[in-house]
Amino acid sequence: MRPTGTAEQTAAAPKPAVPPGKRRGRETALGRRTLLLFGGPFAVLFAAMYVAPLLYATVSSLFVVKRSGLGLAPPTREFEPLHNFAQAFGDHDFLAGLARVGLFAVVQVPLMLGLALGLALLLDSRSARAKGFFRLGAFLPYAIPGVSAALVWSFMYSSESSPINHLLEPLGVHIPFFANGAVLWSVANIVTWSWTGYNMIIIYSALQTIPAEVLEAAKMDGASALRTAWSVKIPAVRGSLVLTTVFSIIGSAQLFNEPAVLQPISSGAISSTFTPIMSAQAAVAAGNYPYAAAQSVVLALAVGVLSFVFFKLTSRGENA
Amino acid sequence: MSATDIPDASRPRGAKPGTTVVSRGLTLSLLLVSTVYFLFPLWWLLVSVTKPFGRQFSGNGLWFDGFDLFGNIGRLTAQNDGIFWRWMLNSVLYCGIGALVGTLLSAMAGYLLAKYRFRGRNALFGVILAAVLVPKILFTLPLYLMFSGIGLIDNPLAVLLPSIVSPFGVYLARIFAAQSVPDEVIEAGRLDGASEFRIFRTVALPMMLPALVTIFLFQFVDIWNNYLLPAMVLSDDRLQPVTVGLVGWNASHGVAVPAPLVVIGSLISVIPLIIAFVSLQRFWRAGMTAGAVK
Numbered sequence: 104m105r106p107t108g109t110a111e112q113t114a115a116a117p118k119p120a121v122p123p124g125k126r127r128g129r130e131t132a133l134g135r136r137t138l139l140l141f142g143g144p145f146a147v148l149f150a151a152m153y154v155a156p157l158l159y160a161t162v163s164s165l166f167v168v169k170r171s172g173l174g175l176a177p178p179t180r181e182f183e184p185l186h187n188f189a190q191a192f193g194d195h196d197f198l199a200g201l202a203r204v205g206l207f208a209v210v211q212v213p214l215m216l217g218l219a220l221g222l223a224l225l226l227d228s229r230s231a232r233a234k235g236f237f238r239l240g241a242f243l244p245y246a247i248p249g250v251s252a253a254l255v256w257s258f259m260y261s262s263e264s265s266p267i268n269h270l271l272e273p274l275g276v277h278i279p280f281f282a283n284g285a286v287l288w289s290v291a292n293i294v295t296w297s298w299t300g301y302n303m304i305i306i307y308s309a310l311q312t313i314p315a316e317v318l319e320a321a322k323m324d325g326a327s328a329l330r331t332a333w334s335v336k337i338p339a340v341r342g343s344l345v346l347t348t349v350f351s352i353i354g355s356a357q358l359f360n361e362p363a364v365l366q367p368i369s370s371g372a373i374s375s376t377f378t379p380i381m382s383a384q385a386a387v388a389a390g391n392y393p394y395a396a397a398q399s400v401v402l403a404l405a406v407g408v409l410s411f412v413f414f415k416l417t418s419r420g421e422n423a
Numbered sequence: 424m425s426a427t428d429i430p431d432a433s434r435p436r437g438a439k440p441g442t443t444v445v446s447r448g449l450t451l452s453l454l455l456v457s458t459v460y461f462l463f464p465l466w467w468l469l470v471s472v473t474k475p476f477g478r479q480f481s482g483n484g485l486w487f488d489g490f491d492l493f494g495n496i497g498r499l500t501a502q503n504d505g506i507f508w509r510w511m512l513n514s515v516l517y518c519g520i521g522a523l524v525g526t527l528l529s530a531m532a533g534y535l536l537a538k539y540r541f542r543g544r545n546a547l548f549g550v551i552l553a554a555v556l557v558p559k560i561l562f563t564l565p566l567y568l569m570f571s572g573i574g575l576i577d578n579p580l581a582v583l584l585p586s587i588v589s590p591f592g593v594y595l596a597r598i599f600a601a602q603s604v605p606d607e608v609i610e611a612g613r614l615d616g617a618s619e620f621r622i623f624r625t626v627a628l629p630m631m632l633p634a635l636v637t638i639f640l641f642q643f644v645d646i647w648n649n650y651l652l653p654a655m656v657l658s659d660d661r662l663q664p665v666t667v668g669l670v671g672w673n674a675s676h677g678v679a680v681p682a683p684l685v686v687i688g689s690l691i692s693v694i695p696l697i698i699a700f701v702s703l704q705r706f707w708r709a710g711m712t713a714g715a716v717k
Binding site for chain 1: 442443446447449450451453454457458460461462464465467468471480481483484485528529531532534535539541547551554556557558559560561562564565566567568569584585587588590593619620623644647648650651666669670673674676685686689692693696697699700701704707708
C-alpha cells in the first residue's frame with residue numbers, strides 16, 4: 104500500500120486549474136476526457152430529463168393561451184408573465200387542493216412518522232422477539248407499487264363488499280370511506296400503510312448505530328426502557344427523523360396516484376381537482392398547458408420553501 | 424434494572440435480561456397488531472384470488488371459500504387476448520432495462536464525484552441533491568409536452584429515457600464508492616499503466632457490486648411505481664406497463680372487464696416485487712442505512 108500523500112505526484116491526468124492549496128490529498132486530479140467519459144452520459148440525460156423540463160415549465164407558465172372567439176383559428180400564445188399566477192391564486196379549486204394537501208401533510212406525516220418511530224423503538228427494545236419477521240411484515244407494503252396499493256385498498260373500501268365493514272358489522276359500526284369528510288383520511292390511510300415500514304427501517308437503521316456503551320450507561324444510571332427511548336434513543340435518531348419528514352412532505356405534495364385510482368369509485372367525493380397535481384392534470388386535459396405549468400411552479404415553490412424552512416428550524420435547534 | 428444485569432455488557436443488544444414478562448408481552452402484542460394492519464390487505468388479496476370466479480367480493484373475504492386459482496389465472500390470460508402478460512413483460516422490460524442502464528450511469532457519475540477532484544464538483548453534487556428534493560411528478564407534464572413535440576408519444580423511449588436518470592442513484596453511488604473503493608487500489612492500477620476507465624471497469628466496479636445491486640433494486644421499484652408518466656405518454660395499450668393497464672381495467676367499473684380480474688391481476692403483478700424484496704432484504708437495508716446515516 105502506498106501512502107496516500109503521494110497521490111498528487113503520481114496522478115496520471117493533466118494538471119487541473121484548481122490551485123494546489125485546495126487539494127485534499129485523498130482525491131485525484133483528472134483530465135477532461137475522463138471527466139466526460141464518467142460524467143458525460145449522466146450529465147446529458149440529466150440536462151434533458153430534469154433541467155430542460157423544469158425550464159420548459161417555468162417559461163411556459165409565463166405565457167397565456169388565447170383562443171379566437173369562434174375557436175376556428177388555432178390558439179395562440181402571448182407573453183403575459185403574471186396572468187397564470189394571478190389566475191392560480193384566484194382559483195378556488197386549486198387553492199382548495201393546496202389546502203387539502205397541506206392539511207394532509209400536517210396530520211398524516213406526524214402520524215405516520217410517530218408510528219414508524221414507535222415501531223422502530225419497539226423492534227429495537229430488549230423485549231422484542233422475531234425481529235426479522237416484524238421488520239419484513241412492516242416493510243412489505245413498500246414493495247407494492249402505489250397504484251397497486253390503491254387498487255387493493257379500493258377493494259377494502261368498496262361500498263358493496265368492504266371486508267373491513269363486514270368485520271365491523273356485528274359491532275354495529277360502519278365506516279363511510281367515501282364520505283366527503285372521510286375520503287381524505289381514506290387516502291391518508293393508504294399512504295400510511297405504504298410508507299410506515301419504509302420510514303421505520305430508516306429510523307431503525309439509525310437506532311442500530313447508537314453505541315452499546317451509551318445504552319449500557321443509561322441502564323446503569325437506572326433509566327427505564329421508556330426513559331432511555333425518550334432521552335437517549337430519540338435524540339440520537341434526530342437526523343433520520345428530519346430526513347424522513349422532508350421526504351414525507353415532498354411525498355404529500357406529489358399526492359396523485361392514490362386519489363386518482365379511488366376517484367372513479369368515490370361517487371364524486373374525490374373531484375378532478377382534489378390535489379394540486381390532479382388540478383394541473385385537469386388543466387392539461389382542458390388544453391391549457393401554461394396554466395398547468397404555473398400550478399406546478401407554485402407547488403414546487405411551496406415545497407421548496409417548506410423544506411428549506413424545516414431544515415433551517417431543525418438545524419437551529421441542533422446548534423442551540 | 425439492577426447491578427446483576429451487568430455481566431451481559433459484552434453483547435447486550437438483543438439479549439433478554441432486564442426485561443419483564445409484561446414488557447415482552449406488551450411489545451409483542453403491539454408489534455402483532457401493527458403486522459396485522461400491514462398484512463391484512465395482502466391476505467385478503469391472496470384469499471380472493473383462490474376463490475372461484477365471481478365470489479371474490481362475497482363472504483367476509485378473510486378466509487378461503489372453494490378453490491379455483493388456476494381457473495382464475497386462465498380467465499386473466501384469456502381476457503383481451505392475453506394482454507395482461509404483455510403488460511407484465513412491458514413492465515419487466517421497462518424496469519429491467521431502465522434500472523440496468525440507470526445503475527451503470529449512476530455508478531460512473533457517483534464514482535466520479537467520490538474519487539476525483541474537479542472544478543464544479545460540489546456545485547454538481549448540490550444540483551443532484553436538489554433534484555432529489557423536487558417532487559418527481561412535476562417533471563411529468565413538461566416531459567409529456569416535450570415528447571409530443573418531437574413525436575415520441577407511444578414510443579417506449581418516452582418511458583425509458585426519463586427512467587434511466589436517477590439523482591438518488593448517483594447520491595447512493597457516491598456514498599458507496601467512497602466507502603468501498605480504497606484510493607490505494609486505484610493508485611496501484613495507475614502504476615500498472617491501466618487507463619482510468621479500465622480501472623473503473625475491472626477494479627472499482629466489482630468492489631461496488633453489492634452497492635450496485637441496491638441501486639438497481641431501488642430504481643427498478645421506482646420505475647415500476649411511476650404511474651403518471653407512462654399513463655400520459657403511452658396510449659397504445661399494448662405498450663403500457665401493468666400498473667397503467669390494471670388501472671384502465673379498474674376504471675371500466677366491471678363493465679368491459681369483470682372486476683374480479685382486476686383483483687387477480689393485482690396480486691399477480693405484485694408477486695415479482697414481493698419475491699425481490701424478501702430475497703434481497705439485505706440490499707434494501709444497505710441502501711436505506713446509507714440514506715439514514717449520511
